[in-house]
Amino acid sequence: MxxxxxxxxxxxxxxxxxxxxxxxxxxxxxxxxxxxxxxxxxxxxxxxxxxxxxxxxxxxxxxxxxxxxxxxxxxxxxxxxxxxxxxxxxxxxxxxxxxxxxxxxxxxxxxxxxxxxxxxxxxxxxxxxxxxxASAASRMTMAAAGRPCIEMGSRRTHEEAAVACARAAYIAGFDTTSNLAARQRYGVPTAGTSAHSFTLLHDSEEDAFRAQVSSLGEGTTLLADTYDIAEAVRLGVEIAGPGLGAVRIDSGDLGVLAHEVRRQLDDLGATETRIVVTSDLDEFAIASLRAAPVDGYGVGTQLVTGSGxxxxxxxxxxxxxxxxxxxxxxxxxxxxxxxxxxxxxxxxxxxxxxxxxxxxxxxxxxxxxxxxxxxxxxxxxxxxxxxxxxxxxxxxxxxxxxxxxxxxxxxxxxxxxxxxxxxxxxxx
Missing domain, CATH: 3.20.140.10 (nicotinate phosphoribosyltransferase)
Incomplete structure (x- = not known):
């Protein structure tokens, strides 16, 4: 009622x-x-x-x-x-x-x-x-210029608002959400792999990556910035092979890092491995990354708060x-x-x-x-x-x-x- x-x-x-x-x-x-x-x-x-x-x-x-x-x-x-x-x-x-x-x-x-x-x-x-x-999401997907956007703001708002946010963002062009209730109620596609805690749980980053690839397959997305990004990228390709699905960067100068990671992935033969960036993005940050070799954006806080x-x-x-x-x-x-x-x-x-x-x-x-x-x-x-x-x-x-x-x-x-x-x- x-x-x-x-x-x-x-x-x-x-x-x-x-x-x-x-x-x-x-x-x-x-x-x-x-x-x-x-x-x-x-x-x-x-x-x-x-x-x-x-x-x-x-x-x-x-x-x-x-x-x-x-x-x-x-x-x-x-x-x-x-x-x-x-x-x-x-x-x-x-x-x-x-x-x-x-x-x-x-x-x-x-x-x-x-x-x-x-x-x-x-x-x-x-x-x-x-x-x-939806109005904020529309600006973000427009700034992304066709690159996929992932809604991942559930932990930054009220639990019921999070479901409505995922639904509204999908209408305005976001491709997926992290929120499973939005999948259940509205059929919004969901996506997600792992957080830093999963890497920290294991004795080494290598062990964490092997566990994730073993469970989710080589097409998974590995979180690369728990320790050293370059070493994480090297390990990821070594474990998953050149068919590694994606690497995610969640901190630092995302534009500079995306260029460095793209060069490293290409040098390792992982030319199809995608780069996904997160870290408090809004439409302005997404627009500023348009020239960087970024393949997808994960957006949380700024989306569920209407970007101001x-x-x-x-x-x-x-x-x-x-x-x-x-x-x-x-x-x-x-x-x-x-x-x-x-x-x-x-x-x-x-x-x-x-x-x-x-x-x-x-x-x-x-x-x-x-x-x-x-x-x-x-x-x-x-x-x-x-x-x-x-x-x-x-x-x-x-x-x-x-x-x-x-x-x-x-x-x-x-x-x-x-x-x-x-x-x-x-x-x-």
């Missing part, structure tokens, strides 16, 4: 609205960003599949109701209403793996106020976290509600520096004749007109309470690759900058 993954005030608002007779007014909530994280040129939508799972599981069973009753969070009338809670409305939004920009209408939740307001916290929790990880931006700053605001005549009325927050734009939104990616994105076009009240080269961004996710937008994770991964490829070339720059395309609002 996900019903208690929420804030206390969601339920007190519900109680007050039930008492006032306004809880059942048809309402439209929108989940959106007001801005990109400082210096970023685009963001990546992730967490959609997890959010759909959370909506299906959003129920108040006896245990949850008992917590609310014991704590006197809400009154008896509200408890009775919550016991029968089911979201029966409609949700539309950006598909997973898609790009986002300031004021992109990432999610539109339409139902009664009572039904829709309760989903605010859990949706924001999932979208803010997973999209932050651990949240996206998404908000969930009421943008329309039922008026006295039964029609929807646009509403919006107007406080300083926290402006919302009222009305139900639709969005498309405006592209030129070459398929390059030029703008994020958001229609208010009605969909913007496709001029022939554009691409609609909003899809059905939940219809009359039933999930209709669930898809394989590889579909989101493929979507991310295609959506990123259509961005202007400036999106590839690691330097700080503004959104790579503008957001344009069209009032219907």
């Amino acid at each position: 996900t019903s208690l993954l929420t804030d206390h005030y969601e339920l007190t608002m519900l109680q007050a609205a039930l008492g006032a007779g306004t809880a059942h007014r048809r309402s439209v909530f929108e989940l959106f960003p007001r801005r990109l994280p400082e210096g970023r040129r685009y963001g990546v939508v992730a967490g959609v599949g997890r959010a759909l799972d959370a909506i299906e599981d959003f129920r108040f069973d006896d245990e949850a109701l008992g917590v609310l009753d014991e704590g006197r969070v809400v009154d008896e009338e509200t408890l009775a209403w919550l016991a029968d809670y089911r979201f029966t409305g409609d949700i539309r939004g950006y598909a997973e793996g898609e790009m986002w920009f300031p004021y992109s209408p990432l999610l539109t939740v339409e139902g009664t106020f009572a039904e829709a307001v309760l989903l605010e916290t859990v949706l924001l929790s999932i979208y803010n976290h997973d999209s932050a990880i 931006h651990p949240t996206c700053g998404f908000v969930y605001k009421l943008v329309a509600r039922e008026g006295e005549d039964g029609e929807l009325v646009s509403v919006a927050k107007r406080s300083k520096d926290k402006i919302s734009i009222g009305g139900r939104k639709f969005a498309l990616r405006r592209r030129n004749a070459r398929g390059v994105a030029e703008a994020e076009v958001v229609g208010i009240g009605e969909p913007p007109v496709d001029d022939g080269d554009d691409r609609s961004l909003v899809v059905d996710l939940v219809t009359e309470g039933e999930v209709v937008g669930r898809e394989p994770l590889d579909a989101a991964r493929a979507r991310h690759h295609a959506a990123r490829a259509e961005l202007p070339r400036a999106a590839q720059q690691m330097s700080r900058g503004e959104a790579v395309i503008p957001t344009v609002h069209l009032d219907g």
Whole structure:
């Protein structure tokens, strides 16, 4: 159950609205960003599949109701209403793996106020976290320029966040994860061989390498920097032969060491042995290693912390509600520096004749007109309470690759900058 993954005030608002007779007014909530994280040129939508799972599981069973009753969070009338809670409305939004920009209408939740307001916290929790990880991961895989990236940050974050991180990173182009729960739940491919403790366990590095090769085969990856890197490389090729799969370097000047190790491997005849580097990498470090003979990157801490931006700053605001005549009325927050734009939104990616994105076009009240080269961004996710937008994770991964490829070339720059395309609002 996900019903208690929420804030206390969601339920007190519900109680007050039930008492006032306004809880059942048809309402439209929108989940959106007001801005990109400082210096970023685009963001990546992730967490959609997890959010759909959370909506299906959003129920108040006896245990949850008992917590609310014991704590006197809400009154008896509200408890009775919550016991029968089911979201029966409609949700539309950006598909997973898609790009986002300031004021992109990432999610539109339409139902009664009572039904829709309760989903605010859990949706924001999932979208803010997973999209932050995917956005950082996208920059890293872009910097890697086709070389494989391994997610290995489980020990640097909360144990459940680690699973979500692995999933989000895979969507944004990471090839594998070290996290086995991500494999179990989402089918993310896993990889891993050994840590320094395995080498230190044995009486010598040679004994450790022989044990690993004997167990995992010559295609394994040997950790080369426990003692002396050059000696470890020599031993590795001697034990596994020229078919040694890879060596991993986890410390030192990775660029310089990669060149030295590549020369040594080639001299030993291990010309196909790959070099994998780790050690607190981020997108900037990966970009700086582009000219080095590195074949893969293992990324941990910087990935699972969003590389300096651990949240996206998404908000969930009421943008329309039922008026006295039964029609929807646009509403919006107007406080300083926290402006919302009222009305139900639709969005498309405006592209030129070459398929390059030029703008994020958001229609208010009605969909913007496709001029022939554009691409609609909003899809059905939940219809009359039933999930209709669930898809394989590889579909989101493929979507991310295609959506990123259509961005202007400036999106590839690691330097700080503004959104790579503008957001344009069209009032219907």
